[in-house]
Amino acid sequence: MSSYQLKQWFYVKRPNEFVGTEHYELRESDFSPQLSKNEVLVKSEYISVDPYMRIQQAATHSWEPPHPLNTVQGAAVVAKVLESNNDNFQPGDWVSGYIGWQTHAVVHGNEIQTIDPEQADVKTALGILGMPGRTAWFGLMEAGKPKPGETVLVSGAAGAVGSLVTQFAIKAGCRVIGIAGSEEKCEWLKTMGVDEALNYKSYSSAQQLQTKLLELGGVDVYFDNVGGMITDAALTSLNLRARVVVCGQISQYNGGLDIPEVGPRFLHQLLYKRASVQGILARDFTHRMAEMIEHVAPWIKTGEIEFKSTEVCGFEYLPDTLAGLFEGQNTGKAIVRVV
Ligand SMILES: NC(=O)c1ccc[n+]([C@@H]2O[C@H](COP(=O)([O-])OP(=O)(O)OC[C@H]3O[C@@H](n4cnc5c(N)ncnc54)[C@H](OP(=O)(O)O)[C@@H]3O)[C@@H](O)[C@H]2O)c1
Incomplete structure (x- = not known):
């Protein structure tokens, strides 16, 4: 029986405002697992950090109960099979699954999916060919219903989901305005072909940004x-029969989830513009993953869609990388490489 050095990040303390390393505990132990029938031992290679982790740390129920304390932080992971007692997996195979912030895990074969490294970079399973891709594709196509020539505004446009929505909207023949938090991110958005890239940090009020959006x-x-x-600026700049897709509210996650601001305050704008608002959740489209991949995978192969990630090297940096999402440290998908 082989022995491994197991490292795990346990979520141990609920943050009231910003999340950081102090809300986690790194635990190390010797690990000599014995596999039961159909089980697989995997070693994590790339681990995801996502804003929803902070939502799950709110005290209140979201689409599910809060993440329990004193458990390994849940997360999507790209891993390699080390040992297998399951005919569908061989040592050396690449797989993905909801394995969490840990270096090794024993999982049942039906908890993981094989990744074909010939199809695309394995990291895409955490991004464009994973949950963020699914969110961007179905959120835009099913709730946004973009038509050629329409103007699509994307906030968080240089992030994991936003950078994909931006590119899918360009592909759909739309005029795209991307909003991001730095000049570098705006320059990147321009290389992807957006018509306008706005740095929200150079606007001091919603009114100023609204003026710009109306000008556009x-x-x-x-x-x-x-x-x-x-x-606030976007809702006061809607055109007739606009569609608002509520995918995330990251500016509200650090303290605003349990004691939310009173609002929304602009519902009359929806009335004036006969606009509709739809919240979307990635997990509602899990069963339609193959449909999304059929559209998107060829674009990755031809280079028509760019998948960018910000890779942080070192298992020990997982909580810091999560905290960095709220400071805009990532461009594209934030990923931690286990080294
Ligand atoms: N509904 C769903 O199923 C679903 C699925 C995935 C993600 N989401 C949501 O979609 C949003 C994006 O997620 P992601 O995974 O793609 O993350 P991401 O955009 O890659 O990373 C977060 C980005 O948010 C921006 N940000 C942080 N604080 C901000 C603030 N106060 N105001 C404005 N921007 C801020 C930062 O970029 P800047 O430098 O531009 O500020 C940061 O890089 C999140 O709200 C997330 O919760 C929802």
Whole structure:
């Protein structure tokens, strides 16, 4: 029986505001697992950090109960099979699954999916060919319903979901305005072909940003990743029969989840513009993953869609990397490489 050095990040303390390393505990132990029938031992290679982790740390129920304390932080992982007692998996295979912030795990074969490294970089399973890709594709296509020539506004446009929504909207023949938090991110958005890239940090109020959005002709589809001031500006810049896709509200996660601001305050704008608002959740589309991959995978192969990630090297940096999402440290998908 082989022995491994297991490292795990346990979520141990609920944050009231910003999340950081102090809310986690790194535990190390010797690990000599014995596999039962159909079980597989995997070693994590790339681990995801995502804003929803902070939502799950709120005291209140979201779409599910809060993440329990004193358990390994849940997360999507790209891993390699080390040992297998399951005919569908061989040592050396690449797989993905909801394995959590740990270096090794024993999982049942039906908890993991094989990744074909010939199809695309294995890291895409955490991004464009994974949950963020599914969110971007179905959120835009099913809730946003973009039509050629319409203006799509994307907040958080240089992030994991936003950078994909941006590119899918360009592919759908739309005029795209991307909003992000730095000049570098705006420059990157321009290389992807957005018509306008706005750095929200150079606008001091929602009114100022609203003026700019109206100057640009208003918004037919607003894909909202961030909420707050940007959404205030977007909702007052809608065109007739606009669609608002509520995907995320990251500006509200650090303290605003348990004691939310009173609002929304702009519902009359929806009335004036006969606009519709739809919240979307990635997990509602899990069963339609193959459909999304059929559309998107060829674009990765031809290079028509760019998948960018910000890779942090070192298992010990997982909580810091999560905290960094709220400071805009990532461009594209934030991923921690286990070294
Ligand atoms: N509904 C679903 O099923 C679903 C699935 C996945 C993600 N989401 C949501 O979608 C949003 C994006 O997620 P992601 O995984 O793609 O993360 P991400 O955009 O890759 O990373 C978070 C980004 O948010 C921006 N940000 C942080 N604090 C902000 C603030 N106060 N105001 C404005 N922007 C802020 C930062 O970029 P800047 O430098 O531009 O500020 C940061 O890089 C999140 O709200 C997340 O919860 C929802």
